[in-house]
Amino acid sequence: MPLYYDDDQAMLADTASQFMGEEGAIGKQLRHWRDRNCKDGFGHGLWKQMAEMGFTGILLPEADGGLGMGHVEAGIVLEEIGRNLTPSPFLTSSVLAASALTEGSDDLRGRWLPGLIAGDSVFAVAIDEGGKHRPERIATRAEKSGNGFRLSGRKDFVVQGASADMLVVAARTSGSDSDADGITLFAVPKDASGMNHEAVRLVDSSMATHTSFDGVELDGDAVIGEVDGGRTILNAMLMAGRVGAAAEGVGVARGAMDMTVDYLKQRKQFGKLIGEFQALQHRAAHLYSEVEIARAAVVKAAQLLDSESERADLMASVAKAKVAKVAGLAVREGVQMHGGIGMTDEYDIGLFMKRERALQEFLGDQYYHAGRVAELNGY
Amino acid sequence: MSHSDGDLEQFREQTRAWLEANCPPEMREPVRDDDDVFWGGRNATFKNDAQKAWFEACRDKGYTVPAWPKEYGGAGLTPPQAKVLREEMARINARSPLSSFGIWMLGPALLQFGTEEQKQRFLNEIARGEIRWCQGYSEPGSGSDLVSLQTFGEDKGDHWVVNGQKIWTSYADKADWIFCLVRTDKADKYRGITFMLFDMASQGVSTKPILLISGNSPFCETFFDDVSVPKSYGEGIPAQVGEVNRGWDVAKYLLGHEREMISGADGGERTAAIGAAMKRSVGELDPVLRAELAQFDVDALAYACMGEKFLDEVKVGKAHPAQPNMMKYAGTELNKRRHELMMAAGGSRALEWDSEETDGGKTARNWLRTKANSIEGGTSEVMLNVIAKRILELPGA
Numbered sequence: 001m002p003l004y005y006d007d008d009q010a011m012l013a014d015t016a017s018q019f020m021g022e023e024g025a026i027g028k029q030l031r032h033w034r035d036r037n038c039k040d041g042f043g044h045g046l047w048k049q050m051a052e053m054g055f056t057g058i059l060l061p062e063a064d065g066g067l068g069m070g071h072v073e074a075g076i077v078l079e080e081i082g083r084n085l086t087p088s089p090f091l092t093s094s095v096l097a098a099s100a101l102t103e104g105s106d107d108l109r110g111r112w113l114p115g116l117i118a119g120d121s122v123f124a125v126a127i128d129e130g131g132k133h134r135p136e137r138i139a140t141r142a143e144k145s146g147n148g149f150r151l152s153g154r155k156d157f158v159v160q161g162a163s164a165d166m167l168v169v170a171a172r173t174s175g176s177d178s179d180a181d182g183i184t185l186f187a188v189p190k191d192a193s194g195m196n197h198e199a200v201r202l203v204d205s206s207m208a209t210h211t212s213f214d215g216v217e218l219d220g221d222a223v224i225g226e227v228d229g230g231r232t233i234l235n236a237m238l239m240a241g242r243v244g245a246a247a248e249g250v251g252v253a254r255g256a257m258d259m260t261v262d263y264l265k266q267r268k269q270f271g272k273l274i275g276e277f278q279a280l281q282h283r284a285a286h287l288y289s290e291v292e293i294a295r296a297a298v299v300k301a302a303q304l305l306d307s308e309s310e311r312a313d314l315m316a317s318v319a320k321a322k323v324a325k326v327a328g329l330a331v332r333e334g335v336q337m338h339g340g341i342g343m344t345d346e347y348d349i350g351l352f353m354k355r356e357r358a359l360q361e362f363l364g365d366q367y368y369h370a371g372r373v374a375e376l377n378g379y
Numbered sequence: 380m381s382h383s384d385g386d387l388e389q390f391r392e393q394t395r396a397w398l399e400a401n402c403p404p405e406m407r408e409p410v411r412d413d414d415d416v417f418w419g420g421r422n423a424t425f426k427n428d429a430q431k432a433w434f435e436a437c438r439d440k441g442y443t444v445p446a447w448p449k450e451y452g453g454a455g456l457t458p459p460q461a462k463v464l465r466e467e468m469a470r471i472n473a474r475s476p477l478s479s480f481g482i483w484m485l486g487p488a489l490l491q492f493g494t495e496e497q498k499q500r501f502l503n504e505i506a507r508g509e510i511r512w513c514q515g516y517s518e519p520g521s522g523s524d525l526v527s528l529q530t531f532g533e534d535k536g537d538h539w540v541v542n543g544q545k546i547w548t549s550y551a552d553k554a555d556w557i558f559c560l561v562r563t564d565k566a567d568k569y570r571g572i573t574f575m576l577f578d579m580a581s582q583g584v585s586t587k588p589i590l591l592i593s594g595n596s597p598f599c600e601t602f603f604d605d606v607s608v609p610k611s612y613g614e615g616i617p618a619q620v621g622e623v624n625r626g627w628d629v630a631k632y633l634l635g636h637e638r639e640m641i642s643g644a645d646g647g648e649r650t651a652a653i654g655a656a657m658k659r660s661v662g663e664l665d666p667v668l669r670a671e672l673a674q675f676d677v678d679a680l681a682y683a684c685m686g687e688k689f690l691d692e693v694k695v696g697k698a699h700p701a702q703p704n705m706m707k708y709a710g711t712e713l714n715k716r717r718h719e720l721m722m723a724a725g726g727s728r729a730l731e732w733d734s735e736e737t738d739g740g741k742t743a744r745n746w747l748r749t750k751a752n753s754i755e756g757g758t759s760e761v762m763l764n765v766i767a768k769r770i771l772e773l774p775g776a
Contacts, residue, residue, distance in 0.1 A: 002459075002462075002691040002692075002694075002695075003684065003687050003688035003691045003692075004688060004691055004692050004695075004697055261771050261773070264773060265772075265773065265774060272775070273774045273775070275773040275774045275775070276773070276774050276775035278764070278767075281763065281764065281767035281771075281773050282760070282763040282764075282767070284767060284771055284773065285705075285708075285762075285763040285764075285766035285767045285770075285771060286708075286763065288705065288766055288770060288771060289705045289708055289709045289766065290709075292685060292702075292705060293678075293681050293682055293684070293685040293709060294681060296681065296684040296685040296687070296688040296689075297680070297681035297684045297685070299684070299688065300684035300687070300688075314680075315680070315684075318676075318677055318680045318681055319681070321677040322677050322678065322681040325674075325677070325678075366677075367670075369677070370670070370673040370674055370676075370677050371670075371673060373673055373676050373677055373680070374654060374669060374672065374673035374676065377652075377654055377655055377676055378654070378655035378658065379654035379655050379657065379658040379664060379669060379672065
C-alpha cells in the first residue's frame with residue numbers, strides 16, 4: 001500500500017479541511033467556548049454537524065450504521081481538528097470509545113452506538129490513575145456483586161468526563177495492580193450512582209475530570225467483551241487512540257508551522273522581512289523536515305493498524321513519540337519566532353502551544369512512548 | 380498501469396520463488412568488506428562464485444535496474460512491482476547485485492535528458508555492469524557554490540579540449556568513464572556549463588586518491604591536462620547530455636538523485652538494532668544511553684516511514700521537486716547520530732583501528748566516514764537553504 005492518500009482519502013482530506021477550516025475554526029469554536037467558560041469545553045452544535053458529515057461513525061462498521069472506514073481516514077479528520085484546534089469529543093468518542101464498543105455485545109452496541117453516530121452522545125475513557133499515563137498498572141477494582149459488579153477506585157485525566165453520557169472504564173476484576181491479565185472494561189452510564197466527577201479546566205481550555213467510583217453498582221450487561229479479558233480490547237483501544245492523538249498532533253504542528261512561516265514573510269525588522277534571515281530560515285526548514293517525517297510515521301502507523309499488522313503497536317508508539325517531539329518543537333519555535341506578540345492571548349500561536357502540551361500528555365508522552373519503543377526493540 | 384491486489388500478490392509469489400532459486404545464501408549475508416560490493420566495469424572481478432551467479436541472474440532478469448524499460452536492460456517493472464521486489468529482497472536480506480553511479484545517477488539523467496541512441500548504448504552498458512562511472516562535479520574552489528566551477532572545455536570544432544581539476548570524485552581511480560561538469564561559456568554562469576561524458580583512459584586524465592580521517596580513500600582528486608573529448612561517439616550519441624551550455628539543468632536534476640541516494644531513503648527499517656545488540660554484549664545499559672538510543676530509534680523508525688512515503692511519491696510524481704533535499708538533510712544527520720551511538724555502544728573496543736576482532740577498525744572508520752554524509756552532495760546548510768527557498772518560499776533565500 002503506498003504511503004500517500006488514494007483518491008477517496010484525498011477527497012476526504014479536502015472535505016475535512018474545508019469543514020474544520022470553516023465550522024471548526026479557532027474563533028468559532030475554541031475561543032468562543034473558552035471565553036464563555038463553557039463547562040463542556042466544546043460545542044454540541046458542531047458535534048451534531050460532524051455527525052451529519054458522517055465523521056462520528058467513521059470507524060464503526062457499516063452494519064452498526066458507521067462509515068466502515070479505517071484509521072487512516074480517522075487520522076485525516078483528526079489532522080484537520082489539530083490544525084484548527086477544534087474542540088470536540090471526536091478522539092475520545094469516535095476513536096477510543098468506539099474502538100472498545102465494537103468489541104461489545106449486540107446489546108451494548110445497540111444501546112450506545114446510535115447516539116454516537118447521531119452526534120447526540122459523547123463518550124469518555126477512564127484509564128489513567130495518577131498524573132502520568134501508566135495503563136500497565138490498574139488498581140481500580142470491580143468486585144463481583146450479585147449478577148453484576150461493584151466498581152471502586154479513582155481515575156484521572158478523564159477528558160470530557162463530566163460531559164460524557166457514558167464512560168469506558170478499565171478496572172481490575174482479578175489479580176494484583178500490575179498484572180497484565182484480570183482487566184475488564186465497563187461501559188458506565190453517566191447516571192450511575194456512586195460515580196463522582198471533580199471537573200477541572202486544563203491549560204488548553206479543554207475539560208477533564210478526576211472521577212471516583214464509590215461502590216458503583218453495574219449489571220453484567222455493562223461488561224465490554226469478556227470478564228478478565230479486557231487487556232486485549234484496552235490495548236487495541238490505546239493503539240487506536242495513540243495513532244489518533246498523533247494524527248491530531250501532526251495537525252497542531254502543521255497549524256503552528258504554517259502560521260509561523262506566514263509570519264516570517266510579513267514581519268519586518270532592521271528594514272527586512274525576518275524570513276530573510278538565515279538563522280530563522282534554517283530553523284524553519286528543519287521544522288518542516290521534522291513535520292514531514294512525523295506525518296509519514298502517523299500515516300504508516302494508521303495503515304499498519306488498518307491491516308492489523310503485528311508492527312502496529314511499535315509504530316503507534318513511534319508515531320506518538322515522534323509527533324510529541326515535533327509538535328513540541330513546532331509550537332516552541334512558533335512562539336519564539338513570533339516574538340512578543342507570540343506571548344499575547346490575542347494571537348493564536350499560544351493556543352497551539354497549550355493544545356500541544358495537553359495532547360502530548362494524553363495517552364502517554366514522548367518519554368513514555370520512547371521507553372516503549374526501547375522495550376519493544378529488546379533493550 | 381494499475382494492478383489488482385491479486386496481480387501484485389501473484390507477482391510477489393513469483394518474485395519470492397525466483398529469489399529463492401537465484402539468490403545464493405552467501406548473498407543474503409550483510410556486506411562486510413568493500414569487495415562484498417560489486418561495482419562492475421571493464422576491470423571488474425568477482426570476489427566469489429556466489430557474487431558472480433547472483434549478479435548474472437539479476438542482469439539476465441533485468442533486476443540490476445528493475446524499474447528501467449526492458450529495451451535499456453531493465454525489467455520494466457511498474458512502481459508497485461518494484462516496491463514488491465524491494466520488499467522481498469529486504470525480507471531475505473539480499474545484497475544489491477550491482478552498485479553503480481551509472482544506476483543511481485547518470486542513468487536517471489540519461490532517461491530524462493538523453494537521446495535515444497545515448498540511452499541504447501549507455502543504459503544497456505550500465506545495466507549489464509560493463510561500465511563503471513564516476514562523477515566530476517566539485518572543484519577545489521567550488522564546493523557548496525558548485526555553479527562557480529572553472530574546469531574549462533575549449534571548442535576545437537569536432538572536439539573539446541578540457542583543462543582543470545575536480546575533487547571528491549568518488550572512486551575516480553577505479554572508474555572507466557566520467558560524467559563531468561565542464562564550463563564551455565565563461566560569460567554565462569548558469570548557462571555556460573556542459574554535462575560531458577568521456578573516457579577516464581583518455582590522454583591527460585590523472586587521479587590521486589585522498590586519504591581521509593577514516594584512513595580510507597574513497598575519493599580522488601582528478602586532473603584534466605589538455606584532455607581531448609570528441610564531440611560525438613557516433614550517430615545520435617553526442618558527448619554531452621542535454622544541450623551544450625545547458626548542463627546545469629541536468630546537474631540539478633541529478634543532484635536530486637544523488638541527494639536521494641545519500642539520504643538512505645530506501646534504507647527501510649535497518650535500524651533499532653543497536654540497543655538490543657548492546658544489551659546483549661554489556662548487560663544492563665546505562666539509563667541515559669538507553670534513553671538516547673530510544674530517542675534515536677523513534678527518529679530512525681519515523682524516518683524509515685518518510686523514506687517509504689518519499690519513494691512512493693517519487694514513483695508517481697507526487698513528491699515536491701525539492702523534497703530530496705529534505706530527505707538528504709534528515710537522513711544524513713540521522714546517520715551521523717547512528718554512528719555516534721554505535722561508538723558509544725562499542726566502548727573502548729570500537730576505538731581499535733586495525734585489529735582483527737574489529738574487522739580492521741570498522742566501527743571507528745565507518746563513524747568517521749559518516750561525517751562526510753552531511754557535506755557531500757550538498758551540505759546540510761545548503762539543504763536547509765534550498766528547503767527555505769523552494770519549499771517554504773521564504774523571502775530572499
